[in-house]
Amino acid sequence: MRTPPTPPPVRPVSEPEAAQVFRDLKAAMDTAGLSTSGLYRDVTRSPGGDIHRYGLGVVGVSGAKRLTAFLRDARRATP
Numbered sequence: 032m033r034t035p036p037t038p039p040p041v042r043p044v045s046e047p048e049a050a051q052v053f054r055d056l057k058a059a060m061d062t063a064g065l066s067t068s069g070l071y072r073d074v075t076r077s078p079g080g081d082i083h084r085y086g087l088g089v090v091g092v093s094g095a096k097r098l099t100a101f102l103r104d105a106r107r108a109t110p
Contacts, residue, residue: 043079043080043081044080044081044083046074046081049072049074049081049083050072052083052085053070053072053085056070056085057070063097063101064097065094065097065098065101066093066094066097068088069086069087069088070085070086070087070088071085071086071087071088072084072085073085073086
């Protein structure tokens with residue numbers, strides 16, 4: 032019997048930190064030549080802290096190919 036995977040750690044973040052992460056993500060994507068037209072940030076308020084989600088919405092084929100190439104290059108560059 033397999034042990035279920037451990038969920039990733041979650042910690043509360045402030046609105047300014049979440050906004051900065053979004054700006055950094057957008058800037059990194061712009062620098063890499065990836066489309067950010069569908070990039071969004073969503074927040075759900077909860078008693079235990081806000082939950083921030085980042086997404087790409089609909090990504091076209093060319094954007095998916097560029098993202099795939101970028102991730103492959105990043106993996107090769109990682110020691």
